[in-house]
Amino acid sequence: MAEFEEVAQKSKLHPKPEGLTLQYGTAGFRTNAKHLDHIMFRMGLLATLRSKKTKSTIGVMVTASHNPEEDNGVKLIDPMGEMVAATWEEYATQLANAEQDHLLAALKDIIEKEDISMSEAASVYIGRDTRPSSAALSQAVLDGVSSLGGKTHDYGLVSTPQLHYMVCCCNTKGRYGSATLEGYYQKLSQAFLQLTHNVPNRTDDQKRLLLDGANGIGALKMKELEPFIRSELQVVLSNDGSSGKLNHLCGADYVKVQQKAPQGVSMGVGERCCSFDGDADRIVYYYTDSKNCFHLLDGDKIATLISTFLKELLTQAGLNLQVAVVQTAYANGSSTRYLEDVMKVAVCCTKTGVKHLHHAAQEYDIGVYFEANGHGTVLFSKAAQKQIVELVKDSNVNDERKHAAKLLENTVNLINQTVGDAISDMLVIEAVLAIRGMSVQDWDEIYTDLPNRQLKVTVSDRRVINTTDAERRAVTPEGLQDAIDSLVKKYKNARSFVRPSGTEDVVRVYAEADTQEGADRLAHEVSLAVH
Ligand code: 16G
Ligand code: ZN
Structure with a gap:
């Protein structure tokens, strides 16, 4: 066990609270930041093993995306910049939940199952969002990696997609781009300027975009990108993190779920606006029309x-x-x-x-x-x-x-x-609108959304609901799908489904119908059937 001496010592500095269990969910671990120190240390260990196994650089991102500021989370990034493989999500859960004196055994178990050669070198890239807890938590990840002798590169404050990009650049030996922020801004801005600089007759209004940065990392990174693209796009940034709280009454998730404009953005009639989420991997657009009606482009x-x-x-x-x-x-x-x-x-x-x-x-x-x-x-x-x-x-x-x-x-x-x-998507959308000479209204009119409603329902055990057909039909509990089917039949152009959330202890209900009233009523009726 001598080779794990350092892990044994350092793990004492990141002890697991006894009895606490967490799952590597849809988007990694995510919960209140005060429960996460041991998770971060252990994800540093796991990323090091994954790196040895794949003989590649692995990424670890510390973020809880659109969750409240008090939360945090962590995600592993595989060699090509994609989400970590499913079997390793299970290892993550096992390692996270091993009680303190079983940690080495859990680690050895993974090493054996995956037949990992511990003499292999390891390299881990680390990034974090702007949450107050993120700096200390990413330090715990670094501790985990170094206690197994892995090399680290700490990118500090970056958006989630920027870290994915860096990992991919590194493992493709620069063929995808150079693994620096400068390289990322150069690649995107050059492509954007090439696409837009020859578009004739663009007015200042067309070049202007209001951006809600969710008081997060996306706002920070937009400020860095802005000088590169200024000639073709003037981004007017709100919720830039200088005073407001992360994701509070703003950001892409708030706008999408509430179907209303974020606070802190003063939108003129018809002005094109967009919101990033807390780690800048999501974007939605919107505007208000002359009747002050809000339009979301999701x-x-x-x-x-x-x-x-x-x-x-x-x-x-x-x-x-x-x-x-x-x-x-x-x-x-x-x-x-x-x-x-x-x-x-x-x-x-x-x-x-x-x-x-x-x-x-x-x-x-x-x-x-x-x-x-x-x-x-x-x-x-x-x-x-x-x-x-x-x-x-x-x-x-x-x-x-x-x-x-x-x-x-x-x-x-x-x-x-x-x-x-979000940054790349925003530039693609802006380029397409410019090249096609479309306003945000023209884009919105391509088709009309069916009115819809999402609800969450709290149940004693959400795992009793199992789904099939890409979550569109419930197979258990018995009778639930029949009940949903007969409710849906009462409405025109209607559809509804339920699924257990992968990120919260709730069941989600979705309904759409030909009127908002119908969608609201159907969602409510289905949520009653879930109880
Ligand atoms: C996570 C997922 C997102 C999904 C959401 C659903 C990633 C990176 N993120 O945020 O894609 O829409 O979970 O959450 O995979 P839910 O299971 O709670 O509805
Ligand atoms: Zn996100």
């Missing part, structure tokens, strides 16, 4: 805008590549109908959680994935990227095809393919 509208743009460019470029859109059960029924019936793109539905959407999107030439809550990105297969780059270089094609190929190439470079990235 992940579904974003997926529609981007996939339509890509499809048109592919046609112009004469490239035969399939575009598909990946959604979850929360996607508004109108968006699915529009994409399938009007746009004729393939639509696929997966379970909630980025890893599910990401994997499904990898199956296509071009997979656009977005959750309705605003988390999403676009994945281009290697073959698709190759075809695009080759067409740009081809001297035998006409100007129109070449122009379209060039736009596609810059769009590929502008997108953070490792994970949904």
Whole structure:
């Protein structure tokens, strides 16, 4: 056990409160920050093992995204910048819950199961959001890594998608970009400027965007990016973290769930606005019309805008590549109908959680994935990227095809393919609106959302609900799905489903119908059936 001497010693500085158990959920561990010190130390250990196993750099991000400021959390990032593999989520839970004197045994167990050679080098990248607890917690991660002899690079304050990007850049030896913040800003801003600088007749109003930074890391990072893109986009930043509290009455989650504008942003009629969430991996857009009515453009509208743009460019470029859109059960029924019936793109539905959407999107030439809550990105297969780059270089094609190929190439470079990235998504959306000469109202009018309602229900044990068909149908408890079916039948254009949350101890209820009143009533009735 001598090789674990340092782990044994250092773990005493990060003791586990006896009896406390936590799960590595949909987005890692997440709870009140005061329960997380031992988790961070142990995730440092686990990331080191994962690094030895994969012979690659692994990422550890300290954040609780849109949760309240008092919470915190941690996520592991796999070599290509994607979410950590499912079996390792289980190891994370086991290691997190081992009582103090069983920690070494739990660690050895993973080493044996995975046949890890402890002499292998290890490298871990670490990042954190702006929560007051994040600095000390990321120190605990560093302690964990160093107690197993791993090398660390601490990026300090970065957005979640920036850390995913760094991990991918490192493991692809710079082919994806350089693993520095400067490299990230250079890559994105160059692509953005190439896309927009030739667009004729853009007015100052069209170049102006109001941004709610959720008082978080996204605001900080936008200030760093701003000088690079200033000539083509003037971002007016609110909730920049200088006085307000993180995610409090602002941010993408607040705007999406409350379906209203955040506090602290003064919006003129028709002005284009967007909100980031607390770690800048989600974005939603919105505006108010002349009747003071609020309009939300969520992940579904974003997926529609981007996939339509890509499809048109592919046609112009004469490239035969399939575009598909990946959604979850929360996607508004109108968006699915529009994409399938009007746009004729393939639509696929997966379970909630980025890893599910990401994997499904990898199956296509071009997979656009977005959750309705605003988390999403676009994945281009290697073959698709190759075809695009080759067409740009081809001297035998006409100007129109070449122009379209060039736009596609810059769009590929502008997108953070490792994970949904609010900054990258914002620049893609701004570029598409500019190139297509569309206002936020034009975009909104592509289709009309069906009225919908989300509720949460507290039950004694949410695990009694099991679902199938990408969470659209409940298989247990018996009779629940029949009850939902008969309630849905009473409404026009209606749909409803229930699922246990992966991040909170609640059951979520979703309903949509042809009127807001109907959607509200249906959601309420279904929530009663859950009890
Ligand atoms: C997490 C997921 C998000 C999902 C949400 C659902 C990641 C990085 N984040 O925040 O994609 O929409 O959980 O939460 O996977 P729920 O299970 O509580 O509804
Ligand atoms: Zn987030």
